[in-house]
Amino acid sequence: MPVRVERVSGAAFLAFPDMHGLLASELAGRFAYGAVVPAATGAGQSFSGKAVRWYGDLLHCPDFSLQAEADGSFIAPYWARVALAEPFLVHFESIGEAAAALRGIQRNWAPYQYTCFRRAALIQEKLPYLNLKPRPFPADIPHSPMGLYTLIDEHTLLAGAKTTSALPAGTIQFVEDHDNPPSRAYLKVQEALVMARHCFGVPFPGAGQKCFEAGASPGGWTWVLRQLGADVFAVDRAELAPALMADAHVTFAAHDAFTLTPAEVCDRLCCDVADWVLSDVICYPDRLYDWIQGWLASGRARNMICTIKMQGAIDWPLVARFAAIPRSRVLHLNYNKHELTWMHAN
Numbered sequence: 001m002p003v004r005v006e007r008v009s010g011a012a013f014l015a016f017p018d019m020h021g022l023l024a025s026e027l028a029g030r031f032a033y034g035a036v037v038p039a040a041t042g043a044g045q046s047f048s049g050k051a052v053r054w055y056g057d058l059l060h061c062p063d064f065s066l067q068a069e070a071d072g073s074f075i076a077p078y079w080a081r082v083a084l085a086e087p088f089l090v091h092f093e094s095i096g097e098a099a100a101a102l103r104g105i106q107r108n109w110a111p112y113q114y115t116c117f118r119r120a121a122l123i124q125e126k127l128p129y130l131n132l133k134p135r136p137f138p139a140d141i142p143h144s145p146m147g148l149y150t151l152i153d154e155h156t157l158l159a160g161a162k163t164t165s166a167l168p169a170g171t172i173q174f175v176e177d178h179d180n181p182p183s184r185a186y187l188k189v190q191e192a193l194v195m196a197r198h199c200f201g202v203p204f205p206g207a208g209q210k211c212f213e214a215g216a217s218p219g220g221w222t223w224v225l226r227q228l229g230a231d232v233f234a235v236d237r238a239e240l241a242p243a244l245m246a247d248a249h250v251t252f253a254a255h256d257a258f259t260l261t262p263a264e265v266c267d268r269l270c271c272d273v274a275d276w277v278l279s280d281v282i283c284y285p286d287r288l289y290d291w292i293q294g295w296l297a298s299g300r301a302r303n304m305i306c307t308i309k310m311q312g313a314i315d316w317p318l319v320a321r322f323a324a325i326p327r328s329r330v331l332h333l334n335y336n337k338h339e340l341t342w343m344h345a346n
Helices: 020-029 095-103 117-125 186-200 220-227 262-269 285-298 316-324
Strands: 004-007 011-015 044-047 050-055 058-061 080-084 088-091 109-111 147-153 156-160 210-214 231-236 250-254 274-279 301-309 328-331 339-345
Touching: 011 020, 020 058, 088 095, 095 117, 109 117, 117 147, 186 220, 186 301, 186 328, 186 339, 210 220, 210 262, 220 231, 220 274, 231 262, 250 262, 262 274, 262 285, 274 285, 285 301, 285 316, 285 339, 316 328, 316 339
Parallel strands: 109 147, 210 231, 210 274, 231 250, 274 301
Antiparallel strands: 004 088, 011 058, 011 080, 044 050, 050 058, 088 156, 147 156, 301 339, 328 339
16 A cells, blocks of 8 residues: 555644643633543543544644744644644555655654654654754754654554744753752753744853842752853842852842842842843742833843743733733743743843
């Protein structure tokens, strides 16, 4: 039987691990796509009568249309690692046929697998090489198109060439340092800085740059900024890890960071404009939004990265206000939990 490529309707979304419920909730609350119905792997389900199907973490919504932006990108759920705008099935007999079919469409393909693992590995070996290992930080993400495919049985794969991420399966992982960072939160700011560079083309913080971190304790984000060579003004109620408190390039203040004005912060940093303003403060999203607006109105921040901590049910209109701020993006990072990350660049 010859290889057959079959276009299927709608879109598909690869949920972050253990976040099926959050993806389903976002589809209902942000996109008004039916009601929230948890789904078991591979089981046919419905969102208020809409037929959907889960393939492991991959959700196929047959009648969902991704809205395109002016730049050609797509508006996709935050709790999807990657979205497939035009999914299709490939029906094949041999591993070589499956790989050849994908190669005939485009060069770069990343796997997501929940079944037929050995067969999937053999297909990946016949595709152009793709480094799927954790990356050292700092890292650059290429802008080349990255397709996604998954085997749903031994002779059928579900795939998409038009996706919302240039990362393999929409995910970046870093080589971890288990000894030096004072908390695992360092991974989150590493990812956020890489994504800010990818989205806006801004350089990483470096020697001589001035950074302000709100809610810094115990210092995971400050540690990353210092590894890059930046000077940091860190503010929190509790002190940082001892090594950071002793660092001559770290200034610490025990204070409510949100009550400091941009002028006061820049005075402490001995600069007119802070190169980076960062916040991982646990607070209500509306308070964070107001704080951000104060910094933007002051003109004293070149770049900003802030974690939007969700407090109960997600206020989607408020999240939309964050996303509407010019020169900004809202993302769910691989190293986020029940939170989103907002980033801005001048």
